[in-house]
Structures are given as C-alpha cells and as structure tokens.
Amino acid sequence: MSLLMVTGEHYREAQYPDSVEITGVFAGYEMGDYYYAVFIDDEGFVQTAFPPGGATPGLDVFLFIHRGQRVVATVENRHFDLYEAGYQIVPVVVDVRTSEENYTDWYREICIEYGIEDSSEFHLLFGNPAVTEELFNVNEYLNGSGQ
Numbered sequence: 008m009s010l011l012m013v014t015g016e017h018y019r020e021a022q023y024p025d026s027v028e029i030t031g032v033f034a035g036y037e038m039g040d041y042y043y044a045v046f047i048d049d050e051g052f053v054q055t056a057f058p059p060g061g062a063t064p065g066l067d068v069f070l071f072i073h074r075g076q077r078v079v080a081t082v083e084n085r086h087f088d089l090y091e092a093g094y095q096i097v098p099v100v101v102d103v104r105t106s107e108e109n110y111t112d113w114y115r116e117i118c119i120e121y122g123i124e125d126s127s128e129f130h131l132l133f134g135n136p137a138v139t140e141e142l143f144n145v146n147e148y149l150n151g152s153g154q
Contacts, residue, residue: 012048024084027084029080030078033070033080035143036071036140037145042057043066045145056068057098064125070103075107081101083098
C-alpha cells in the first residue's frame with residue numbers, strides 16, 4: 008500500500024484507515040514542498056510520511072539514529088485544512104520501533120539521562136536532523152543511482 012496525500016474535495020470521498028504500519032528501512036528525510044520521512048518497505052517500494060510533530064518530541068531524532076536500519080513505523084492518516092492546499096489527509100509518523108528498542112522508552116531514558124524537562128530543551132540539545140543531515144534523494148534511488 009502506498010501512502011498518498013489526498014487533497015481538496017477528493018479527500019471526502021476516499022476511505023483510508025486511521026493508521027497503518029510501514030515495515031522496512033528508514034532511508035532518511037527528503038525535501039519536497041515539505042520534509043518527508045522516507046521508508047523503503049519490505050517489497051522495495053518507497054513510502055513517505057510527514058515527520059512527527061510536537062506531540063512526539065525526539066521521534067525525528069530517533070528515526071535518524073536508525074537511518075539505514077529496519078524499523079516498524081506507525082503512521083496516522085490525519086485530516087488537515089491547510090491554507091495553501093485545502094483539506095488533506097496527511098500521513099504522519101507517530102511511533103517507531105526497531106527489533107531492539109522503541110521510541111517511547113528511548114525518549115524517556117534520554118530525558119532522564121540529560122535532565123530534559125520539555126521538548127524545546129530536547130531540540131536545543133539534539134537539533135533537527137531533517138535540517139542538519141544529508142537528505143535522501145528518492146529520484147536517485149528509483150533510478151538506481153542513489154543511496
């Protein structure tokens with residue numbers, strides 16, 4: 008199943024599950040109109056979703072720590088009314104786990120270890136990997152010349 012952003016009036020007609028799981032390799036982040044988390048699923052297909060937001064601080068860093076590794080990402084299809092694009096169903100990463108750890112436990116341990124009390128402190132310490140790290144190039148991957 009490919010995750011698609013459904014825009015405008017078409018979103019009202021489409022039926023999508025509230026959430027899906029993507030199992031595959033986290034390839035990194037790509038820049039289009041927005042930043043996207045890029046996964047190569049077990050069948051070799053590219054799956055994209057929006058990086059997590061404020062409700063899951065540090066999930067973007069957790070993903071990047073596991074770049075190139077097999078993960079299971081829980082993605083919610085959320086409804087947004089965006090000024091520039093109208094109503095949309097947008098896939099958003101809300102949780103990630105590997106065979107050895109999961110985001111929730113990792114984040115709790117990091118906050119204890121570093122004395123982090125809120126998400127702004129976390130990002131001051133760790134930064135934003137979608138901005139500071141090399142981006143994944145989906146077109147190069149699909150053409151066989153990339154990462």
